[in-house]
Every structure is written in C-alpha cells, then in structure tokens.
Amino acid sequence: xxxxxxxxxxxxxxxxxxxxxxxxxxxxxxxxxxxxxxxxxxxxxxxxxxxxxxxxxxxxxxxxxxxxxxxxxxxxxxxxxxxxxxxxxxxxxxxxxxxxxxxxxxxxxxxxxxxxxxxxxxxxxxxxxx
Amino acid sequence: xxxxxxxxxxxxxxxxxxxxxxxxxxxxxxxxxxxxxxxxxxxxxxxxxxxxxxxxxxxxxxxxxxxxxxxxxxxxxxxxxxxxxxxxxxxxxxxxxxxxxxxxxxxxxxxxxxxxxxxxxxxxxxxxxxxxxxxxxxxxxxxxxxxxxxxxxxxxxxxxxxxxxxxxxxxxxxxxxxxxxxxxxxxxxxxxxxxxxxxxxxxxxxxxxxxxxxxxxxxxxxxxxxxxxxxxxxxxxxxxxxxxxxxxxxxxxxxxxxxxxxxxxxxxxxxxxxxxxxxxxxxxxxxxxxxxxxxxxxxxxxxxxxxxxxxxxxxxxxxxxxxxxxxxxxxxxxxxxxxxxxxxxxxxxxxxxxxxxxxxxxxxxxxxxxxxxxxxxxxxxxxxxxxxxxxxxxxxxxxxxxxxxxxxxxxxxxxx
Numbered sequence: 001x002x003x004x005x006x007x008x009x010x011x012x013x014x015x016x017x018x019x020x021x022x023x024x025x026x027x028x029x030x031x032x033x034x035x036x037x038x039x040x041x042x043x044x045x046x047x048x049x050x051x052x053x054x055x056x057x058x059x060x061x062x063x064x065x066x067x068x069x070x071x072x073x074x075x076x077x078x079x080x081x082x083x084x085x086x087x088x089x090x091x092x093x094x095x096x097x098x099x100x101x102x103x104x105x106x107x108x109x110x111x112x113x114x115x116x117x118x119x120x121x122x123x124x125x126x127x128x129x130x
Numbered sequence: 131x132x133x134x135x136x137x138x139x140x141x142x143x144x145x146x147x148x149x150x151x152x153x154x155x156x157x158x159x160x161x162x163x164x165x166x167x168x169x170x171x172x173x174x175x176x177x178x179x180x181x182x183x184x185x186x187x188x189x190x191x192x193x194x195x196x197x198x199x200x201x202x203x204x205x206x207x208x209x210x211x212x213x214x215x216x217x218x219x220x221x222x223x224x225x226x227x228x229x230x231x232x233x234x235x236x237x238x239x240x241x242x243x244x245x246x247x248x249x250x251x252x253x254x255x256x257x258x259x260x261x262x263x264x265x266x267x268x269x270x271x272x273x274x275x276x277x278x279x280x281x282x283x284x285x286x287x288x289x290x291x292x293x294x295x296x297x298x299x300x301x302x303x304x305x306x307x308x309x310x311x312x313x314x315x316x317x318x319x320x321x322x323x324x325x326x327x328x329x330x331x332x333x334x335x336x337x338x339x340x341x342x343x344x345x346x347x348x349x350x351x352x353x354x355x356x357x358x359x360x361x362x363x364x365x366x367x368x369x370x371x372x373x374x375x376x377x378x379x380x381x382x383x384x385x386x387x388x389x390x391x392x393x394x395x396x397x398x399x400x401x402x403x404x405x406x407x408x409x410x411x412x413x414x415x416x417x418x419x420x421x422x423x424x425x426x427x428x429x430x431x432x433x434x435x436x437x438x439x440x441x442x443x444x445x446x447x448x449x450x451x452x453x454x455x456x457x458x459x460x461x462x463x464x465x466x467x468x469x470x471x472x473x474x475x476x477x478x479x480x481x482x483x484x485x486x487x488x489x490x491x492x493x494x495x496x497x498x499x500x501x502x503x504x505x506x507x508x509x510x511x512x513x514x515x516x517x518x519x520x521x522x523x524x525x526x527x528x529x530x531x532x533x534x535x536x537x538x539x540x541x542x543x544x545x546x
Contacts, residue, residue, distance in 0.1 A: 020370055
C-alpha cells in the first residue's frame with residue numbers, strides 16, 4: 001500500500017463522526033475520503049466507486065447496524081479492512097459483534113496510528129479483544 | 131420569581147367537565163349519594179308516619195320533639211349530600227356517622243320499643259366509613275357505635291313517655307317488623323359493596339404500580355439512550371481530538387489548536403447535555419432547596435413568563451416533592467407541545483388545610499376530556515405519580531383553556 005490510507009468513517013452520531021474525521025484527517029498518513037452518518041450512505045458511496053482501504057463502522061446505528069454493514073462490505077468488497085467501533089468494552093459487546101471476524105476498536109482508543117496499523121495489517125487483531 | 135402577568139393563575143374561568151380522581155372514587159361517591167338519598171326518603175317516610183300518629187293516633191309533645199329531631203337529621207343529610215357532591219367524600223361519611231346518633235338517642239327515649247331500629251341504624255354509616263376514612267377514624271367511629279348502642283339499650287329500659295301505651299301495638303310491631311329486615315339487608319349490601327370497592331381499588335392500585343414500573347423502565351432507557359447518543363459520544367469525540375492534537379503539537383501547532391478548540395466545544399456541549407439530563411430526572415435544586423425553588427428554576431427562562439403563585443410551601447417527603455415537580459413540568463411540557471410555546475401558563479402550588487395542591491393552567495383551545503374517557507400518555511403518568519403518593523388529579527378543559535389540579539393529602543410526617 002502506497003500513499004495515505006483511505007478511510008471511510010460511518011457513525012450516526014454527528015458529534016463523534018465529526019471529531020473522528022477531523023482527528024484522523026489531521027494525520028498525513030491518513031486520507032479520510034468520506035464520513036457518513038449511516039450504513040446505507042456508506043454502501044451508496046462504495047457502490048458509486050469510492051475507493052477505500054479501511055472502513056471504521058459504528059456498531060449501533062438505526063436501520064442497518066455495524067455488524068450487518070460489515071457483513072455486506074465483506075461480501076461485496078473483501079479487500080476493504082472493516083473495523084467495528086463502539087463505546088462498549090469488548091466484553092460488553094453483543095454476541096453477534098463478539099464473534100464477528102473483524103477488528104474491534106473502542107471509540108476512546110481511536111487514533112491515527114492504530115488505524116494505519118489496522119489498515120496495513122488487517123489481521124491486527126482479527127477478533128475483538130476480551 | 132418569574133412574571134406576574136396574570137394575577138389569578140387559578141381563576142375560575144373554566145367551564146368544563148372534570149375528571150375528579152379515579153373510577154373507584156367516583157363509584158364510592160355514587161354509593162354514598164345513593165345511601166344519602168335512600169336515607170332522605172326514609173326520613174320523609176318517618177316524618178309522614180310520625181305526623182300521622184301525632185294527628186290521628188296520639189297527640190304528644192314528645193312526638194313533636196321526635197319530628198324536630200328527624201327534620202334536623204334530614205337537614206344534616208342534605209348537607210352531607212352537598213359535601214359529597216363537592217368531592218368531600220370523607221366529610222360526608224363522617225357527618226352521616228355522627229348525625230345518626232342524636233336521633234337514635236331521642237328516638238329511643240321517646241319510643242323505647244324502637245330499639246331494634248335505632249340500634250341498627252348506626253351500623254350502616256360506620257360500615258360505609260370503612261373504605262373511606264383512615265383506620266384511626268374508623269376505629270373511633272366503631273367505638274362511638276358501641277358506646278351509643280350500649281347507651282340506647284340502657285335508655286330503652288326506661289320508659290318516660292309511655293307513648294307505646296297510647297299507640298296501638300300493631301303500629302309499632304309493624305314498624306319494627308318492616309324496618310329491621312330492611313336495615314339488616316342494607317347493612318349486608320354495604321358490606322358487600324365494601325368488598326367490591328376495596329377489590330376494585332386494589333386492582334386499580336396494582337395497575338397503577340405496574341404502569342409506574344413500566345414508566346420507570348422507559349425513563350431509564352431514555353436516560354441510557356440520551357447518555358449514549360449525547361454526552362458519551364461528545365466525550366469520546368473530545369478524547370479522540372485531544373489525543374490527535376497531542377500528536378500534532380510538535381509539528382502542526384495550528385492544527386492542534388483547531389482540534390483542541392473543537393474538543394473544548396464538545397466538552398461544553400457534553401456538560402450542557404449532562405446538566406439538562408440530570409435536571410430532567412431530578413434536579414439537584416429540588417433536593418437541596420425544595421419544590422418552590424426547583425419550580426421557579428424550571429420556569430425561569432420561559433417566555434412568555436409563567437405566572438407563579440407559591441403559598442406556604444415547605445419541604446416534604448422526597449417522593450411527594452418529586453411527584454409534584456414531575457406533574458407540574460409534565461403539564462407545562464404538554465402545554466408547550468399542544469398549545470405552543472406562546473401559551474400563557476399559570477403555575478400555583480399551595481399547602482393549606484392538610485393538602486398540598488398544585489394547579490397548572492393555560493389559555494389554549496383545550497382538549498377533549500370527560501369522566502368516561504380513560505386518561506392516556508402524559509395525563510396518565512401524572513395521575514399515576516399523584517396516586518402513588520395518595521393524591522388525586524383533576525383535569526378540566528374548555529375552549530378557553532385547560533387546568534390540571536393535583537391534591538395530595540399530607541400527614542404530619544410528610545413534612546420535613
């Protein structure tokens with residue numbers, strides 16, 4: 001992978017979406033290509049040809065939650081590294097999220113270095129910790 | 131204190147139907163009304179019978195005394211009926227209990243043969259009191275009944291008028307034979323009604339408790355959701371921005387400063403949201419300074435201002451303060467929602483005559499309300515909250531405004 005990591009952020013909470021996008025965009029290693037408020041908006045963007053290396057997706061969203069959105073991305077765009085985010089501790093996650101084969105990131109732990117590491121090595125960590 | 135644009139927030143300007151308490155209270159009033167009406171018919175029959183005796187059977191000054199006492203008793207029953215119609219059920223029952231004994235004593239003195247009637251006549255009212263008055267009051271009335279029954283039994287053993295000698299035996303026997311089974315039947319009916327009334331109240335209480343538990347659960351979920359969607363997201367956002375700014379400080383001071391500004395803004399928003407959330411649950415000012423201060427604080431920023439009138443407000447049991455506070459706020463929120471933010475709202479709370487009373491009025495176009503229609507939504511929540519502390523809620527509405535009045539009886543240990 002050359003150039004900055006292309007990041008898609010998906011969260012229905014505008015305050016966190018704005019803060020995450022701004023914080024990640026401040027790091028030259030990352031390029032926040034889109035920050036959207038719903039899974040359907042993310043799917044639309046990907047279907048329209050948006051190129052993304054890593055998708056940071058909130059767990060709790062109306063209509064389609066993070067687990068469902070990640071399942072769809074895995075099927076449709078297997079090259080995109082999907083990362084599930086929420087405010088929960090790993091052990092508090094619902095079963096559907098706990099056994100999903102993707103990385104999990106507490107929102108409090110979100111930072112550019114970690115996103116870069118996850119994007120460069122999608123296997124880090126494959127399962128939510130805890 | 132906020133605005134005083136309306137001098138009489140409780141003004142009697144509304145002409146409307148009223149929901150006065152719950153269905154079981156209305157049922158209790160109806161039965162007291164029925165018994166009072168039946169008693170008044172009996173009084174009329176007694177007056178007719180005694181007058182007939184006086185005119186055609188045996189003239190006596192004693193009969194005139196009996197007539198006077200019976201008429202006075204009838205007048206008292208009228209007054210009790212008025213009290214019942216004004217919603218003072220307990221007072222009406224108490225009056226019936228006390229008023230019956232002077233007539234029973236005089237009746238027994240004048241006609242000792244009427245002892246079976248006079249001794250039974252006091253039992254109906256005391257049974258009627260069982261579900262309506264406090265345990266202490268009922269115990270006192272029962273004691274009164276025992277003492278009075280003993281007294282009239284003793285009185286019946288002396289015959290100072292000898293009226294029975296002058297009235298044909300058949301007349302007295304017929305009166306006793308007809309009255310005693312009727313009175314016993316009436317007492318049994320009242321006993322049965324007591325059982326039904328208490329069962330109904332128990333059911334209402336059970337439903338109300340269930341609704342309160344559900345409302346509490348809903349409220350907890352709302353708080354959880356508000357915390358998760360609001361302050362928690364802002365705090366996480368601020369944390370992420372501060373962490374990012376920390377990495378930038380050495381090589382991009384302007385970028386770091388911008389992130390920190392955003393983080394500060396998120397933190398401020400989070401504080402405001404937490405403050406509003408806490409105030410929405412139970413404001414600290416309510417615990418620390420009481421109802422009047424909490425309500426003044428709640429309406430302080432409203433424009434047009436809320437007309438407030440707080441009289442003799444002290445400190446009360448926390449659940450009473452919370453119930454009044456909740457209902458007043460709920461009523462005002464409902465007004466803002468249904469009438470609009472420009473509605474003139476009156477808020478009055480007073481502590482008088484052993485009752486803590488609140489009234490929220492507005493000048494909106496009113497809403498459909500009738501004794502037959504069940505309360506729903508916010509009104510039902512208010513009703514349940516007031517009922518949980520032993521009070522009643524009355525709602526009146528007309529095309530020129532609405533009024534919600536809660537009345538909570540206060541015991542000595544309800545005041546802090």
